[in-house]
Amino acid sequence: MTAPFGRRLCPVVESRASGGYRLFSLIDEEGPEPRPGQFYMLATESHWEQQGGRPYLPRALSIADCAPSSPLFPDSGNKGELGGVRLDFLIEGIGPGTDRLCELREGEGVWVNGPLGNAFSPPRDLSPGAAGAILVGGGIGVAPLAILRRRFAERNIPARVLLGFRDRAHSGGLDDLFSCCEVRLASEDGHVGHRGYVTDLLATMLEGDDAGSAAVYACGPPPMLDAVHALCQRMEVPCELAMEAPMACGYGACYGCAVPRPDGGYLRLCVDGPVIRVA
């Protein structure tokens, strides 16, 4: 599946707090529906470059969820006569670009390039014996697992969801993106769920009887991904990680998003990922 060439202006139809994060939605009239794991390069139409010339480059955000938006059904998240796809993004303000995106209000325009990158694979593509999925998310990394869980549900692929957060301030997305499913939670400060790491929950699950029949899909901070990777390699469980790297372009032009390959050299996360099979 290819993306429309170039960037296009999409209106914001919703923007609200989601726990300690924010959730905003755009209407993309042109673009195809994205697949879980894919991302977009975003920049606001107005007041970009306002903090002393920054942000300058667009920002890469994974798609958290999407839905067809039709002019016939105005309560499906669409406004006016727009058709196309509603794109939902979960965001945490950690710098000038994400801060500006957090300020978006309904009606503002956002430059959109995408959908970019590759998608998560169904469990049976990773291993013939993998009947179900375990989704492991940490912090803002829970976002792509929301659309993945929904797509698996639509295909009757059973999925268990494990989500971990540092503390209450650095958590969100639960009510908006995971309200209709059972979720096991972990928090480092113990404010909710298991006190500790989400990988503790994964280890328990894999050491049960699940190792033989599940594939693991993870997205979160690098130490979490390393722990998931190590666990899955040890337990011989197929595993895909949605990784992150600083990006300038998102479509292979700048060679900035290099991630080391296991056998030496680098891959470009935007065109060779962001979903990488590691086990």
Added chain:
Amino acid sequence: MINASGTFDAIAARRVYGDELLEAFPFSAFVSKTITPEPRAGNEPQRIWETPAGMINSIGLPNKGLEGFLAEDLPRLAELPVPLIVSVMGTSAEKFARLVTGVGEREEVAAIELNVSCPNVHSGLIVGEQPAETLALLETLRPLTGKPLIVKLTPNVADPAAVAVAAREGGADAVSLINTLKASAIDPATGEPGVAAGHGGLSGPAVRPVAIAQLRAVAAAVEVPIVGMGGISNGADAREFIAAGATLVAVGTESFRDPRAGRRVAEELSSGAAERGHARPQLEV
């Protein structure tokens, strides 16, 4: 309107955007990322760092090497609807010669851009910083091909005009400038440079006034066609470069923000010129 070398991967873009890329190809000619004799993996991350109105890059020239380029990339690039310019870099005259010979004998290639922002391992000097080194290099390479040779000047010199004169004397058909400016930035979270290599090259609108100054100096010193680049983001910027002496202009970093930037800037340049009653610049390769 062409692309600045290293700011657009036509093969990757075609995978991402499909044939729409070819139908709306944003450049009148395509300049490849610099190739080196041997494959290079590139620098370790982090390779990019945003700065006010720009960015620092320390990518490290990852590429498949001459053989890999000729076997795998050249056939794909030959499918583009525009002429192909191949950028090459060698760390010695012998390595440069191997590249120019290998690339020069391919009919798919319209011109060769010499990336001289690299050290000569024998002398230890960066070729493009020294008029004498530049002249010597051109004298070695000129007899090896009949294809147009474009010398990509480095701005990290006190006197770019002298280097441009040397390039012309050595037989260069054109010069292009500016390449990126040596730059660094400290990550406030770590106290260390943001890019792993410690420093890199600055590009984007922040560098435009430096590019204009160097372009004026070079245009006053040589009579060859000049490809002007450095922070061009719209037609007005392109007009500024033409006024300062550029024959052709190139878009680089802006393509990261807007993949169609090359085409958009060209259209803005043409329509703006028409409004002002000026003749359209001749964009011939």
